[in-house]
Amino acid sequence: MLNQFSRTQLLFGKEAMERLYNARVAVFGVGGVGGYTVEALARSGIGTLDLIDDDKVCLTNLNRQILATRKTVGKYKVDVAEERIHDINPDAVVNTYKTFYMPDTADQFDFSQYDYVVDAIDTVKGKLELVMQAQATGTPIISCMGAGNKLDASALEVADIYDTSVCPLARVMRAELRKRGVKHLKVVYSKEPALTPIDDMTISCRTHCICPPDTARKCTQRRQVPGSTRHYRAFWQRRCRAAAAGAVLKPQGGNCAVLP
Numbered sequence: 001m002l003n004q005f006s007r008t009q010l011l012f013g014k015e016a017m018e019r020l021y022n023a024r025v026a027v028f029g030v031g032g033v034g035g036y037t038v039e040a041l042a043r044s045g046i047g048t049l050d051l052i053d054d055d056k057v058c059l060t061n062l063n064r065q066i067l068a069t070r071k072t073v074g075k076y077k078v079d080v081a082e083e084r085i086h087d088i089n090p091d092a093v094v095n096t097y098k099t100f101y102m103p104d105t106a107d108q109f110d111f112s113q114y115d116y117v118v119d120a121i122d123t124v125k126g127k128l129e130l131v132m133q134a135q136a137t138g139t140p141i142i143s144c145m146g147a148g149n150k151l152d153a154s155a156l157e158v159a160d161i162y163d164t165s166v167c168p169l170a171r172v173m174r175a176e177l178r179k180r181g182v183k184h185l186k187v188v189y190s191k192e193p194a195l196t197p198i199d200d201m202t203i204s205c206r207t208h209c210i211c212p213p214d215t216a217r218k219c220t221q222r223r224q225v226p227g228s229t230r231h232y233r234a235f236w237q238r239r240c241r242a243a244a245a246g247a248v249l250k251p252q253g254g255n256c257a258v259l260p
Contacts, residue, residue: 004089005045016249021047023115023248028052028101028130030077033144034120035067037240042085044245048093049085050114051078054100056212074212100216101126111137116244119143124169128176131185142243145170145189155192158243161185166193188240 009017025046027034030053041049055077061068067080078096085092099105102125111117111133119130119141127143134141143161146169157164161177164170167189177185 008045012249017045019248020045020245024048024050024113025116025118025244025248026050026052026109026111026114027118027120028126029120029122029144030067030081031055031061031120032064033147033240034118035065035077035081037118037120037244038081039066039084039088040240041244042088042092045089046092046245046248048095050095050097050109051081052097052099052101052109053077054098054216056215058212058215101130103129106133109133111139114139116247117141118240118244120240124172124176127173128180131177131182132180135182140247141186142240143173143185143187144240145173145187146194147190148194150190150192150194152190152192155190156188157191158186158188161187164189166191168194186243188243 005017023046025041025048027038027041027049030038030051034053038049038051053076057065057068057072057075057077057080059073062070062073067077067084072080076096076098078098082094082096085094097108099108101109101121102123106129117130117134117139119127121127121130131141131143133139142158145164145167161170161174161184164174164187170187170189173185173187
C-alpha cells in the first residue's frame with residue numbers, strides 16, 4: 001500500500017522498512033544537530049523515538065534549529081519535536097523526557113531498550129556517561145563532537161574517537177575515554193579549526209539574554225556563546241541519521257551502506 005515511506009521502500013524493500021518501524025532510537029539533545037537528526041529518523045520510518053532534552057526553544061535558535069519557529073519559541077523542544085514527528089508519521093511512538101542528562105539522571109534510562117543512541121548533548125560529563133551506559137549494555141552509539149564556530153561542511157568526518165584530530169572536544173573525550181578503558185567510539189567531528197566569533201555586545205546573549213522564562217541553564221552561564229548556522233548543523237544530522245538507520249538495517253545487507 002502506498003504510504004509516506006513508499007519511496008524509501010523502493011530502495012530498501014519491505015523487510016527493511018519493517019526493521020526500521022520496529023526499531024527504537026534514543027536522541028539525547030534535540031537542538032541544532034539533534035533536532036535535524038530526529039526529523040531525519042522520523043522521515044526514515046523509525047517507529048519509536050526517545051527524545052531527551054530539558055531546554056526550551058529560544059528566539060536565537062531560529063537561525064539554525066529545525067524545531068524553532070516564532071510559534072514554538074518558549075516551548076519545550078521535546079514537545080515541539082513530538083508534535084512534528086506525529087505530523088510526519090502518526091503511528092510513531094514518541095517518548096519525551098524533559099531531562100538534562102548527567103550522571104545523576106542516568107538511572108532514568110534503560111539503554112538495553114534502544115537499538116541505537118545518538119549523543120547530541122554538549123557537556124563532557126553527560127557525553128561520557130552516555131558512552132559508558134551504552135557500552136555496558138552493548139548498545140551502538142554515535143557521539144557528536146564540537147559543532148560551534150564552524151562553517152566548512154566538507155571537513156566533517158565519521159571516525160573512531162582515537163582517529164580524530166583538531167577538535168578540542170574530541171581531544172578531551174579521547175583522554176577521558178582512555179582513562180575509562182573505552183577502546184572504540186564512533187563520532188562525527190570536524191577537522192576545521194574553530195573560528196573566533198565577532199565580539200559584538202549589541203547582539204550578545206551575555207548582555208541581552210532573551211532565554212525563555214524558567215530556562216534551567218541560560219546562555220549567560222556559558223564561557224563563550226558560539227556562532228552557528230543552519231546549513232552546517234543539517235550536514236551533521238546526515239552523518240548521525242545514516243549511522244543510526246544504517247545500523248538498524250545492517251543485518252539486511254544491500255543498500256543500507258549507501259544511506260544518505
